[in-house]
Amino acid sequence: MSKPGEAPGPVAAERQPSPESKHPILRDPRVLAWVERYLRRTFSIPSGTSVSLSLPGAGARTPVLIARWAGERTAVVKLFDETTRFVSSSFHLRYFHSRGLPVPALLSWSVASRGSALRRYVAVEEFASGRMLEDLPPDERAAGREAIARALAGVHACRRRSWGRVGVPRAGTYARGYLKLALDRLERLERDGPVDALRRLAGELRSAAGALPRPASYSLIHAHVNAGNFLIDGPNAFVIDVGSAHYGDATRDLIRALHRLCPGRPEAQRFLSDYFAAAGEEAREAFVRAEPLYACDYVLRGMRGLADAWWRQGERSAEEIRQGIHARVDQCFEMLRPGGSGFVELWPDVRVEPRLMDREPGAHR
Secondary structure (H helix, E strand, C coil): CCCCCCCCCCCCCCCCCCCCCCCHHHHCHHHHHHHHHHHHHHHCCCCCCCEEEECCCCCCCCCEEEEEECCCEEEEEEEECCHHHHHHHHHHHHHHHHCCCCCCCEEEEECHHHHCCCCCEEEEEECCCCECHHHCCHHHHHHHHHHHHHHHHHHHCCEECCEEECCEEECCCHHHHHHHHHHHHHHHHCCCCCHHHHHHHHHHHHHHHHHCCCCCCEEEECCCCCHHHEEEECCEEEECCCCCCEEECHHHHHHHHHHHHCCCHHHHHHHHHHHHHHHCHHHHHHHHHHHHHHHHHHHHHHHHHHHHHHHHHCCCCHHHHHHHHHHHHHHHHHHHCCCCCCCHHHCCCCCCCHHHHCCCCCCCC
16 A cells, blocks of 8 residues: 555646546536645645646546645545445544554545535545556456455454444344345345245245354454455555445355456355465354355345346346246255355356346445
């Protein structure tokens, strides 16, 4: 990670509207002028020093600008329109940083900006150097996934006795709390799928969640593992966008990591090996126990997104969609049966285009 006084790369063009941004707010020159004034005031930037604002190399759900000044200082400016997302992002970033986890430092934030012409909360983060996994040359991606596996194991090594939000511990077990999400997905599939099989699967998932022993402690998990939420810098990977983080079962993160980061079965098997080498044998045992529950939920979530896409595109009949759902339900029964196949063993049949899955909300904290 670059230090606040280090230059991560070439200086961007001078401040100007960004017509290529998908966020309208970043196409407004008045907003860019406000951000520049805020940076000058907050970081005591002399009037004779130019400040440049540019877009990040990849798209982001949150409006983001890369700010550079003095030819050597770089920061990331995020604009939030929701109080919850602003508080979660800023609080969790400080929480991760205080525990020595590889995240950018929070340099500045503003609540007062909400009442200004900007109408947004502002957070300024340290610039983290590195590249996303998809931006690495193909021959470097295996090492990149290994770096992410180690970083994820480091996050999961932070533990506490209760699950829930960082600031709001909850009673009971994470698996039973999370079960509600899986059952809700099953219910939404009933309108298009085999009702009897889906209801039988609901009973199997209840049994699986109930059979999981209460762990002595829960892991800090990212809860939104994507290739875009890790920046790889040599042998290290830095974690970004931690607004959904909470304490829960690490297996949930791992299932998503396998699907989002690994193009095939060999890569998924290697990712698990790298992760367990860093996390230890107890982590492997916990994964084996919890894998069927979280893997089934992930498959069901993907099927709901896939069915919705088929309806929108009009390329599949109602019966074909029903059969597609039935095939995924059968995969779940296979993963849930004693001695059944694991998530990686069902590759590539369990894969769904990630963009289809991201249409469905369901963050669980």
